[in-house]
Amino acid sequence: MEIMIKPPAAAELKKYDFKENEGVRIEAIYVGSCSLYAEHHLKIDKKQTDGDLFVIEDIPILVSKESQKHLYHNISLDFNPSLGFKLSSDEEVYRYNLKLAR
Template sequence: MNIVIKPEAINQLRGREFQENEGIRIEATFVGSCTIYAEHSLLVDIKQDDDDIFMVEDIPVVISKKSQKYLDENIFLDYSPQLGYKISSDQETYKYNLQLKENK
């Protein structure tokens, strides 16, 4: 999996301090319907056993193997003050207007 964090998102995330095995989780959860549909979220979370952790621009990104099934090979994380964070691929925008949440 290739993850690109765009400059605006890097600026938002760069000052954040991460604990050991902690990172920005990109989550794609299957919500089921007659078509394949996944709900996407973005949160600070601890790496679990079924997760892969990717270092992108010195920012740890955590994605579960299950979530990776619902994401394309190339993933982009961007930020806009008007639209919040956006997760996209070469083919589609998964979700925008995301806020980075803390998993507590």
């Protein structure tokens, strides 16, 4: 998996103090329906054994193996003060208006 953090998102994420073994968790939770559907969330969380840690521009990013199944290989995270975080790939926009929860 490759994750790109765009400059506005990197600047916003660098405002947070991460404790040891913490990072920004990108979640893609399969909720099912008649078509494939996943809900996407961002939160500050502790590293767990079922996922990967990516350090991009000194920002720790956590993505579980289960979430990786519901995301394309290349994803990006952007930020707009009026729209919040945007999680996307070249193929689709997963979600606008993501808030970073603790």
